[in-house]
Amino acid sequence: MLITQDIESHIRAHFIGEEIMEILPVFDEYVIVKYHPSGPVDRARSSWTRDEAEIYRDIVRYMVFRIDADEPHGVFRPVDTHTSLDAALVTAVAVKHDGINSRAAYYFMRSIT
Numbered sequence: 001m002l003i004t005q006d007i008e009s010h011i012r013a014h015f016i017g018e019e020i021m022e023i024l025p026v027f028d029e030y031v032i033v034k035y036h037p038s039g040p041v042d043r044a045r046s047s048w049t050r051d052e053a054e055i056y057r058d059i060v061r062y063m064v065f066r067i068d069a070d071e072p073h074g075v076f077r078p079v080d081t082h083t084s085l086d087a088a089l090v091t092a093v094a095v096k097h098d099g100i101n102s103r104a105a106y107y108f109m110r111s112i113t
Contacts, residue, residue: 003031011065014078019055030092031065032085062088066095080105 003025011033012020019036026032038055040048062082082088087109094105 007031007067014063017050017053017055019057021060026064026089026092027096029067030096031067032088032092033063033065034085035061035063037061064088064091064095 003023008023011023011031015033015035017038019038020033021036022034024032024034036055036057037059038050038053040052041054060083062085063078064080064082065078080088080091082091087105090108091105094108098104
């Protein structure tokens with residue numbers, strides 16, 4: 001799958017304040033984005049604003065996006081955020097076969113962990 005400049009820029013715009021490490025195409029209609037999330041400098045704080053944010057380089061997250069030509073910029077909303085690449089791949093497979101509201105990924109990950 002070829003990720004066009006328009007698709008990549010739209011995905012990158014979703015991660016304002018975070019640091020994208022890698023954009024991985026999966027199947028022909030999904031993209032998994034590996035990134036470092038951001039948050040408050042003092043991690044014990046519950047409220048903070050984006051201008052106070054710090055990138056947590058010790059944390060890696062994965063977000064699954066579906067590519068859909070019918071959507072603006074060719075990208076459907078993100079499906080879910082995960083702490084492992086395995087969980088992100090399972091979600092991509094489950095959504096591809098059962099749809100966006102599928103609980104198959106949850107039950108599969110629960111059965112193997």
